[in-house]
Amino acid sequence: EAGVAQSPRYKIIEKRQSVAFWCNPISGHATLYWYQQILGQGPKLLIQFQNNGVVDDSQLPKDRFSAERLKGVDSTLKIQPAKLEDSAVYLCASSLVQGANTGELFFGEGSRLTVL
Amino acid sequence: AQSVTQLDSHVSVSEGTPVLLRCNYSSSYSPSLFWYVQHPNKGLQLLLKYTSAATLVKGINGFEAEFKKSETSFHLTKPSAHMSDAAEYFCVVSGNGGFKTIFGAGTRLFVKA
Numbered sequence: 001e002a003g004v005a006q007s008p009r010y011k012i013i014e015k016r017q018s019v020a021f022w023c024n025p026i027s028g029h030a031t032l033y034w035y036q037q038i039l040g041q042g043p044k045l046l047i048q049f050q051n052n053g054v055v056d057d058s059q060l061p062k063d064r065f066s067a068e069r070l071k072g073v074d075s076t077l078k079i080q081p082a083k084l085e086d087s088a089v090y091l092c093a094s095s096l097v098q099g100a101n102t103g104e105l106f107f108g109e110g111s112r113l114t115v116l
Numbered sequence: 117a118q119s120v121t122q123l124d125s126h127v128s129v130s131e132g133t134p135v136l137l138r139c140n141y142s143s144s145y146s147p148s149l150f151w152y153v154q155h156p157n158k159g160l161q162l163l164l165k166y167t168s169a170a171t172l173v174k175g176i177n178g179f180e181a182e183f184k185k186s187e188t189s190f191h192l193t194k195p196s197a198h199m200s201d202a203a204e205y206f207c208v209v210s211g212n213g214g215f216k217t218i219f220g221a222g223t224r225l226f227v228k229a
Contacts, residue, residue: 004159035219042206042219043160091160105217107152107159 002026004108006092012114018080021111025073025094031055033105034067034077035091043091049075079113087115118143120209122220130228135179135194137223139207142188149190150208151181154222160206166190177201202227
């Protein structure tokens with residue numbers, strides 16, 4: 001079974017530029033999550049999708065971050081314009097059923113963003 | 117409201133000795149609790165989970181954790197550390213329906229030869 005795919009693995013940009021990350025969850029997984037993991041900290045949930053609908057985006061900085069999952073399968077997370085504090089690893093996860101308390105979250109290897 | 121506190125940012129043990137990684141949680145609901153492991157430049161992998169069944173949960177690679185409601189704790193243990201256990205470990209609490217899944221700050225485990 002293929003795992004959660006993310007690209008690119010690494011990205012270096014200058015502040016005020018834009019960047020996009022892509023995630024393809026495990027086939028059949030209805031729930032998709034984007035997490036931000038800053039060095040030395042635990043992952044922080046940015047947005048959670050159930051199929052193509054948003055379940056929770058309360059911690060997404062909506063002035064600069066956006067995410068979509070148009071067909072309920074793969075997803076894109078965009079940052080525009082980037083700030084220095086956006087330097088982090090962006091993790092995508094998926095689960096078969098809604099919520100981590102009813103199913104395991106499967107994580108991709110992450111996309112490491114460096115903003116100069 | 118939910119929160120999770122990992123009491124040690126770093127733990128260092130010798131190979132073959134026991135491992136204890138401490139986690140305390142706070143939850144308004146009956147929580148589900150998880151431990152994930154993250155090896156360098158790798159994705160997060162589930163070690164074990166507690167979902168209101170047996171309070172002693174066994175996971176992969178010889179790890180286990182005990183849910184203690186009276187102490188609001190979910191400490192991770194292993195009888196004998198192996199070099200391959202060196203990694204970052206995250207305690208996670210999740211509320212009803214999986215909303216507001218909260219990660220702890222992580223504990224980095226070092227294993228000395």
